[in-house]
Amino acid sequence: MRMELHILGTSSARPTGKRQVSGSLIQCDEGIVVIDAGEGFQTRYADQRKRLKTYDKGNTLRASRINAVCLTHGHLDHTWGLLPWMHTMALDKRETPLLILGPTSSEVFDAVIAGEPIPDFAPSAELARQIKGCQELGGTSESLGYSVRWVLGDLAENRWLEMGDDGVATPLKTMPQPEGWKKNRMHPLATHHTVPSCAWMIESKGGIGKFNRLKAAELRLSDEQKTQLSAGNDLILEDGTSLKSQDFRGKERPATRFVVSGDTSEMSKGITSLSEIDVLVHESTFLNDAQQWADEFLHSTSTGAARTALACKARHLVLTHFSARLKDATVPLSEATQILESSSTVVSAAVDGDRITISDSGSISHLVWADDGWVS
Ligand SMILES: [Zn+2]
Ligand SMILES: [Zn+2]
Structure with a gap:
């Protein structure tokens, strides 16, 4: 993990x-x-x-x-x-x-x-x-x-x-x-x-991915040869076999970005200026019908959180910070889902x-x- x-x-x-x-x-x-x-x-x-x-x-x-x-x-x-x-x-x-x-x-x-x-x-x-x-x-x-x-x-x-x-x-x-x-x-x-x-x-x-020690051991490579491959240099063995350093590496680890908002109105610049976020945890204090409250108190609605997630191309949006008036998160979730319907978020x-x-x-x-x- x-x-x-x-x-x-x-x-x-x-x-x-x-x-x-x-x-x-x-x-x-x-x-x-x-x-x-x-x-x-x-x-x-x-x-x-x-x-x-x-x-x-x-x-x-x-x-x-x-x-x-x-x-x-x-x-x-x-x-x-x-x-x-x-x-x-x-x-x-x-x-x-x-x-x-x-x-x-x-x-x-x-x-x-x-x-x-x-x-x-x-x-x-x-x-x-x-x-x-x-x-x-x-x-x-x-x-x-x-x-x-x-x-x-x-x-x-x-x-x-x-x-x-x-x-x-x-x-x-x-x-x-x-x-x-x-x-x-x-x-x-x-x-x-x-x-x-x-x-x-x-x-x-x-x-870069992990160096495959097992593969190197199976080929009975010397420490020097392993060091070369691990440092990214290709090798040609005495019998003429060529070894590519990339074949000894596991899958590259992608960079990972986790963003957690506090309280904010939707589309705040610090978040929307990013492109590509893995997880955006965004406040969703109000339902869509309370946009005027969100504007007045500088909070987000469920749909505002979704618009923010679209703007920064978040792969996954997690709604949180719900008003005490809400019984559960069914309505904010369905409101946000509608906005994100045609996206991959x-x-x-x-x-x-x-x-x-x-x-x-x-x-x-x-x-x-x-x-x-x-x-x-
Ligand atoms: Zn708060
Ligand atoms: Zn606050």
Whole structure:
């Protein structure tokens, strides 16, 4: 498996009987990234681990493998579970560094980097305020006992800063990536909401296929010959047989792109400017008949999510972030399906606990949590 997303909350703004607020984890071979951590995140994360223990042994989602938290915006249904969970990880004697990233506005960025107070006009959900608050409530490397980096980005200008434990902001040259990551990268994608916001893309680089050691062994090749073939050089053996290096390679691994939106109106430029996404997890707060609400509160409708998926040529669209008014996702799913009918984009709707996987060969599966295991 190349990548796996665990969706731990699919409700917008407030929890309902079946759905909790936002929070997801993306697992790749180099680690795990959390995307948003709304109220009660740690409980849902622990529940998911228990489910895995029972129904998919070996897939553990260990906290020590979590390298980063990517916040999409400051609304509390996306952030309010972060600090309590960080405290729990301190109790569990976490040692792995934690990188926390989120978007802000150019105006707030200017004020913070100049050491000035956060301007009054900045919204109450401004992430810079929340980071300061979290630091005052013990969200620092010193009081947690593991390294925590709080990083804010002004996406319009592609500027990044780190808010230090001492309250001093330091400019960064680029957005930091998790320590030690080589094959996977996190990218913010600008979106459009009532506060500064972004979607997050986790991209896994493609690569050449695996070297076929068995085939080389069967031909009794020397180490030197194997090294040559593995480095891409063709060989001619003493008996005149020619060996092509490409015949010793498995199938090339395609690059993989997973995009998870936070709250946003449809067709946000950061997402539509991409061409070719494997999985787009997009908010779908309202039904099609509530387009005026979507426009007013800068959210998407089910059909808006589908139009966005078409624009970025997503192979698979997953709808999430449903209004508490909806009983289930039947209607948003059928509305989105109509828009995507003549395209090759597959659409599905998420419930809490679902897993979306991309295999090594690039095939996508949506595993639905069904109370006693996952069904595809
Ligand atoms: Zn939300
Ligand atoms: Zn929001």
